[in-house]
Amino acid sequence: MPELDPLLLSRIQFAFTVSFHILFPAFTIGLAAWLVVLEALYLKTGKAIYMETARHWTKIFAVSFGMGVVSGVVMSYEFGTNWSELSRRGGNVIGPLMSYEVLTAFFLEAGFLGIMLFGRERVPKWVHFFATCMVALGTVISAFWILSANSFMQTPAGYRVAEDGVLHVDDWWQVIFNPSFPYRLAHMVAAAYLTTAFVVAGIGAWYILRERSVPHGRIMVGMALSLLVWLAPLQLVIGDLHGLNTREHQPAKVAALEAHWETQRRAPLILFAIPDTDAEKNNYELAIPALGSLILTHEWDGEVQGLKSFPPEDRPDPIIPFFAFRIMVGVGLIMIAVGFIGAVLWLMGRLFTTRWFLRLLVWVSPLGFLAVLCGWFVTEVGRQPWTVYGILRTADAVSPVPGGSVLTSLILFVLVYGVIFGAGLYYIAKLVQRGPEETPHVPEEEADLSHRPMAAAGSP
Amino acid sequence: MTGTESQMVEYLPVILPLVWAAILGLAVFLYVLLGGYDLGLGVLFPLAPSDKDRDAMMSSVAPFWDGNETWLVLGGGGLLAAFPLAYSVMLPALYIPIILMLMGLILRGVAFEFRFKSTRYRWTWDMAFSLGSVLAALMQGAILGAFIQGFQVTNNQFSGGAFDWLTPFSVLTAAAVLSGYVLLSAGWLIMKADEALREWAYGIAYNALVAVATFIVIFSVWTPFLHPDIAARWFKPANMVMLSPVPVITAASVVALWMALNRRQRYTPFLLGVVIFLLCYTGLAVSLFPFIIPPDITIWQAAAAPDSQLFMLYGAIPLLPIILGYTAYSYWALWQAPEHDAYH
Numbered sequence: 001m002p003e004l005d006p007l008l009l010s011r012i013q014f015a016f017t018v019s020f021h022i023l024f025p026a027f028t029i030g031l032a033a034w035l036v037v038l039e040a041l042y043l044k045t046g047k048a049i050y051m052e053t054a055r056h057w058t059k060i061f062a063v064s065f066g067m068g069v070v071s072g073v074v075m076s077y078e079f080g081t082n083w084s085e086l087s088r089r090g091g092n093v094i095g096p097l098m099s100y101e102v103l104t105a106f107f108l109e110a111g112f113l114g115i116m117l118f119g120r121e122r123v124p125k126w127v128h129f130f131a132t133c134m135v136a137l138g139t140v141i142s143a144f145w146i147l148s149a150n151s152f153m154q155t156p157a158g159y160r161v162a163e164d165g166v167l168h169v170d171d172w173w174q175v176i177f178n179p180s181f182p183y184r185l186a187h188m189v190a191a192a193y194l195t196t197a198f199v200v201a202g203i204g205a206w207y208i209l210r211e212r213s214v215p216h217g218r219i220m221v222g223m224a225l226s227l228l229v230w231l232a233p234l235q236l237v238i239g240d241l242h243g244l245n246t247r248e249h250q251p252a253k254v255a256a257l258e259a260h261w262e263t264q265r266r267a268p269l270i271l272f273a274i275p276d277t278d279a280e281k282n283n284y285e286l287a288i289p290a291l292g293s294l295i296l297t298h299e300w301d302g303e304v305q306g307l308k309s310f311p312p313e314d315r316p317d318p319i320i321p322f323f324a325f326r327i328m329v330g331v332g333l334i335m336i337a338v339g340f341i342g343a344v345l346w347l348m349g350r351l352f353t354t355r356w357f358l359r360l361l362v363w364v365s366p367l368g369f370l371a372v373l374c375g376w377f378v379t380e381v382g383r384q385p386w387t388v389y390g391i392l393r394t395a396d397a398v399s400p401v402p403g404g405s406v407l408t409s410l411i412l413f414v415l416v417y418g419v420i421f422g423a424g425l426y427y428i429a430k431l432v433q434r435g436p437e438e439t440p441h442v443p444e445e446e447a448d449l450s451h452r453p454m455a456a457a458g459s460p
Numbered sequence: 461m462t463g464t465e466s467q468m469v470e471y472l473p474v475i476l477p478l479v480w481a482a483i484l485g486l487a488v489f490l491y492v493l494l495g496g497y498d499l500g501l502g503v504l505f506p507l508a509p510s511d512k513d514r515d516a517m518m519s520s521v522a523p524f525w526d527g528n529e530t531w532l533v534l535g536g537g538g539l540l541a542a543f544p545l546a547y548s549v550m551l552p553a554l555y556i557p558i559i560l561m562l563m564g565l566i567l568r569g570v571a572f573e574f575r576f577k578s579t580r581y582r583w584t585w586d587m588a589f590s591l592g593s594v595l596a597a598l599m600q601g602a603i604l605g606a607f608i609q610g611f612q613v614t615n616n617q618f619s620g621g622a623f624d625w626l627t628p629f630s631v632l633t634a635a636a637v638l639s640g641y642v643l644l645s646a647g648w649l650i651m652k653a654d655e656a657l658r659e660w661a662y663g664i665a666y667n668a669l670v671a672v673a674t675f676i677v678i679f680s681v682w683t684p685f686l687h688p689d690i691a692a693r694w695f696k697p698a699n700m701v702m703l704s705p706v707p708v709i710t711a712a713s714v715v716a717l718w719m720a721l722n723r724r725q726r727y728t729p730f731l732l733g734v735v736i737f738l739l740c741y742t743g744l745a746v747s748l749f750p751f752i753i754p755p756d757i758t759i760w761q762a763a764a765a766p767d768s769q770l771f772m773l774y775g776a777i778p779l780l781p782i783i784l785g786y787t788a789y790s791y792w793a794l795w796q797a798p799e800h801d802a803y804h
Contacts, residue, residue, distance in 0.1 A: 063573045069526055070569035074562050076536050080551025081558055087551075088616065091544020092768040099541040099772050102534045107783045110530045114523030114790050123793050168765050399552040405622050409559040416563055420570045427577045 004403025007395055010082040013410040015380075017074055019373055020417050024068030026372045029143060029189065030196025031061050032136035034223070039129050048438075053216050055120075056436035057200075060428055062117050067424050069110075071417070076102075082406065086387050086397035093159055093167050093175055094149045101145035109138035140189065147188055151181035153388045154379065155249040161391060179249050183242035184379075190235045191375065194335060195368025197224040197231070202365020203432055205358035213435045218352055221361065225346065229339040236332055240295075246379075247296055247304075250389060253382030255307045256318040257325040258292060267292035267304035272326075275318040280308060316384040324377035331371035338364055476770060477763040480542035481752070483776060487538055489741055491531035493644065493734055497521075498528045499600075500645025502568050502593020503638060504664060505586065513657045514586065520652045522572050523794045527787055529565065541772055545616060545762040546752040553611045553618040554603050554625055561599035567592030594638070601637030605630030608744070609686060610754035629682065636675035640737065643668035647730030665721050665729055673714045676740065680707065683747055687755050690747045703746060710739040 035054055042050035076098065079087050087095075115123055115131035123131070158174025159167050169175055204220025207213045247254045254260075259275045259282055260267055269291035273282035293302040307315050338360065345351040352358075383389055387397040501517050508514045521528075540547040551558060571589035575582060606625035611618055646668055649661035684691035693699055717732040750758045763769065 063577075066526075066570060066573040069529070070566040073529065073533055073565060076533050077551065077558055077562060079540060080536070080547045081555050084548035084552045084617070087540055088544050088548035091540055091547065092765045095537070095541030095544055095547075095764060096768050096772045098537045099534070100775055102530065102537045103775055103779045103783070106530045106533055107527070107779075107787070110527035111783065111786045111790055113526055114794055118523040118794055122796070127793075169767055169771070172771055399548075399555070400617050400619065401552045401555050402622050405555050405559075409555070412559065412563055416566055420566065423574055424570070427574055430577065 004407055006401055006403040006406050007398045009403055009406040009410055010398050010401075011394065013406060013413060014078060014082060016410070017071065017078060017413055017417070019376070020421070021068065021071040021075055022372060022376060023369055024064050024071065025139065025143070026192045026195045026369060027199065028061060028065050028068055029139040029192035030194075031057065031064070031200075032132070032139045033193065034196060034200065035061060036129075036133050036136045037223070039132050043125065043129060049215055049219060052436045052438055053219055056216070056431070058117065059431050063424055063428050063431070065109075065113065067420065070420075074413075080399075081409075082399050082401065083387070083397050084399040086392060089166050089392060089397075090153075090388055091166075093152060093156075093169055097145050097149040097152070097176070101142055101149075105138045105142035105145065108141065109135050112138070143189055143192070144185060147185045148176050148178070148181050151184045152176075152178050154178075154184070154383055155180040155245075156388055156391060167388070167391070180242070180245050183238065183245045186238045187235070187242050187375070188372075190231055190238055191368065191372050194228055194231055194235060195372060197228045198335070198338075198361075198365050198368045200224040201228070202362045205361035205365075206432070207435065208352055209355065209358050209362070213438075216436045221352065221358075222346075225339065225342045225351070228335060229343045232332070232335040232339045236336065239329075239332065243296065244298075246382075250383065251305045252307065252310045252315055253321065253379070254296060255305055255310070256316040256382050257321040257378050258296070258304070259318045259322045260292070260304055260306045261308050262306040263303065263309045264306065265293060265301045265303050266290040267296070267302075269295060270322075273322070275322055277317050277319070314385065316382050321378045321382040324374040324381070328371045328374035328378065331367045331374070334364060334367060335371075472766045472770065473760070473763070476766050476773070477542070477759040479773065480538070480763070480769055481750075481759045483780070484535060484538045484542060485741075485745065487531050487534045489738070491528070491535055492737060492741070494524070494528035495532055495600075496641040496737070497644040497648040497730075498525055499568070499593045499597045500641035500643070501648065502590050503597060503642055504645055504649075505590040505593070507664075509657070509660055513653075513660070516653060516657060517649065518572065518575065518589070520648070524791065525569065525572055527790065529569070542764055542769055543752055543759065543762040544764050545757065546759075549611055549613055549616070549618045549753050549757070550607070553620060554606060556622060557599040557602045557606070557625055561596050561603070564592040564595030564597075564599065568596065597638045597641050598634040601634035602626070602630045604637060605633030608633070608683065608748065608754065610751075610756075613753060613756060629686070632675070632678065632682075636672070636679065639668055639671035639675060640740075643672050644730065644733050644737070647733045650729050651727055662721055662724065666718075669714065669717055669721070672736065676710060676714075676736075680743075689755065693746065706739060706743050706746070710736060710743075713739065 035057060038050050038054040038057070041047070042054060079094075079098075112131040112134040115128065116135050119131060120128055152175055155178050156167075157178040158169060158171035160170055162168055200220045201224035204217040204222075204224065207217030208221065243254065258267075259270050259273050261280050261282070266289065268287035268289050270282065270285055270287045273285040273287075275282050290300050293304055294300055296302065296304050307318065341357060342351060342361075345354050345357055385393050385395065387394045498521050501521055505514060505517060508517060536547075539550075567588040568590075569592075571585040571592065575585035575589065578585060602625060605627070609627060609629055612620035612624065643665060646661045646665035650658055650665065653661060684694055694703060713732050713735045717729060717736065720728040720732060748754055750760070752759045752762045
């Protein structure tokens with residue numbers, strides 16, 4: 001039996017568990033914010049339809065949030081179980097950031113989640129609204145801290161390395177607001193909102209197509225579209241700024257995601273290629289001349305650094321970042337197109353009757369998740385071979401744990417996550433199938449329903 | 461810099477680790493109480509008299525489980541932040557029990573969401589809830605046992621084997637923690653359940669109390685033999701006088717809890733359960749302090765840079781009371797179990 005490499009296995013396990021986890025925050029950050037808007041509209045207008053829509057989506061939120069919580073707890077322990085040297089040497093810096101996430105975000109979410117899910121009839125209306133606001137605020141604060149910690153690992157600042165290799169903080173402001181953080185935060189929060197908007201639009205379109213809960217479906221499609229029509233193009237701008245920032249601070253990552261081997265001016269935009277890492281060249285390359293320089297530097301003859309300008313041991317392998325980046329950008333362009341077409345149809349007054357477009361909305365509804373995953377693959381694989389860029393190599397960050405232990409845990413994670421992902425998706429599909437409940441006439445009965453055990457998600 | 465300020469700076473590396481040990485101690489203790497009754501319900505789940513009782517048990521904790529578990533996350537995250545060396549030694553050393561605990565927590569956590577949505581496969585989520593809870597409780601107990609026994613450390617890294625944690629001692633601590641959690645959850649049900657289920661919970665509480673009392677006696681005898689140092693601090697004549705209240709009050713609490721059960725009191729059983737946990741916790745602290753990786757590494761050696769600990773403290777001091785405040789509000793607002801159980 002070949003020697004099991006704990007480093008490779010730990011990387012696969014971390015990639016798997018964090019990819020699984022990010023799907024849920026990517027959805028619940030936006031969903032929580034939308035629920036706040038729906039509840040505010042209800043409080044303001046008193047229209048039952050907002051309340052019914054909010055109730056329906058709160059159930060879906062409950063399932064997604066629960067899965068996000070259980071897979072998130074895993075993350076906070078994996079830093080120690082699998083990356084103990086990162087924890088020992090980087091603990092002074094990333095430890096406080098993650099602790100602040102727990103203190104300011106996780107408790108806020110968890111403390112008010114019970115009231116949000118179970119308190120609708122047990123606390124005053126405004127308290128319930130406040131609880132929903134706090135849960136939504138918690139999701140954003142959580143993103144703030146964890147993206148700050150991640151960005152520090154990408155573009156460290158405000159630190160010094162002691163003789164024993166342990167990182168110390170010189171300036172907390174610089175640590176938290178490190179160079180890539182504002183861009184990464186904006187890019188991720190926008191991505192989360194877009195992901196949610198596409199899911200909501202798709203499900204709303206499905207109701208309209210099925211001629212069920214059509215008024216609710218219209219609210220879903222309308223509200224989602226009025227967000228993504230401007231946010232999808234804005235995301236392109238944010239992404240571009242993020243890219244410029246990456247080029248400044250992590251040029252090797254940009255070279256990898258563009259599959260540029262040579263440093264050159266008037267660099268081409270490579271649309272497709274199969275990068276060959278050993279031969280240091282691309283096969284089957286399809287490229288547009290000079291456009292790469294324009295996009296990366298905003299000048300036709302801007303100089304773009306190639307992978308060969310970095311020592312081989314300091315380069316990320318371009319294959320994953322290259323393809324993941326192209327998929328992410330492709331999804332982004334589809335999103336912009338969908339938003340534009342939707343806006344045009346809306347102006348023509350045909351948004352809710354154009355069946356091909358509604359069908360398109362159903363089909364593209366999961367694309368946000370794909371873009372989020374691909375984006376993270378670009379930035380995380382592109383950071384390699386470093387865990388903390390330029391300071392701590394991934395190979396030096398791993399725990400002294402035998403490969404057999406990591407293989408066992410990896411298999412367990414795949415099995416357990418496989419089962420709960422399938423089940424979660426199935427139960428969410430059932431909730432969608434059942435649709436919003438229109439029960440404006442019997443408020444007493446309504447109260448009963450919400451008191452069911454696990455009423456947050458309801459029973460079939 | 462004035463004289464007092466420079467003195468302060470001098471004392472910070474001494475004081476801050478003590479403060480953080482206290483804060484993390486509080487976080488872990490709150491987790492043991494809240495997560496304890498929470499996991500204990502899962503342990504008792506398959507034994508409950510009826511399916512209706514299972515519904516009641518689960519909905520009694522459904523609004524709170526996420527908050528309860530957050531104290532465990534604070535324990536982990538806080539350990540990384542305040543004592544990174546301890547975190548980086550302990551977690552690899554406890555790799556297998558931690559992963560298994562996480563698996564248990566995942567399975568029981570999603571069961572809250574999935575159980576009431578399934579009809580045909582509800583039994584699957586019943587099993588996931590109870591097996592997940594048992595697994596998590598046992599692994600937490602094993603982790604406690606392994607922690608008391610200490611870890612092999614070379615050059616600031618764990619240097620032992622993957623199964624070092626698994627010893628007769630840790631097996632016994634696993635059983636002890638499980639029985640303690642059951643005692644807490646019986647106390648919880650006595651406060652929250654309707655009459656029939658409450659009566660059943662009293663019966664469980666008697667058995668759990670006997671088990672807990674037995675384990676306390678066993679560990680009081682066994683733990684001092686693990687490290688001569690522990691024996692020395694308990695049995696040094698001067699200390700014996702100082703520390704004698706701990707076992708005495710523990711014994712008195714056990715007796716008082718028994719009597720409270722006899723009198724069918726509603727709230728005292730849970731509260732006395734908390735007191736017993738607190739006393740055991742104190743006893744443990746006396747045995748181990750100031751070591752965070754027994755028997756070699758103290759809280760001062762494992763501490764993060766004073767600057768990092770101070771930076772977190774600025775936030776923790778205002779935030780912890782606020783967190784406790786809204787957590788208490790949530791328990792208060794959602795305390796009343798649904799009177800008309802509309803669940804079919």
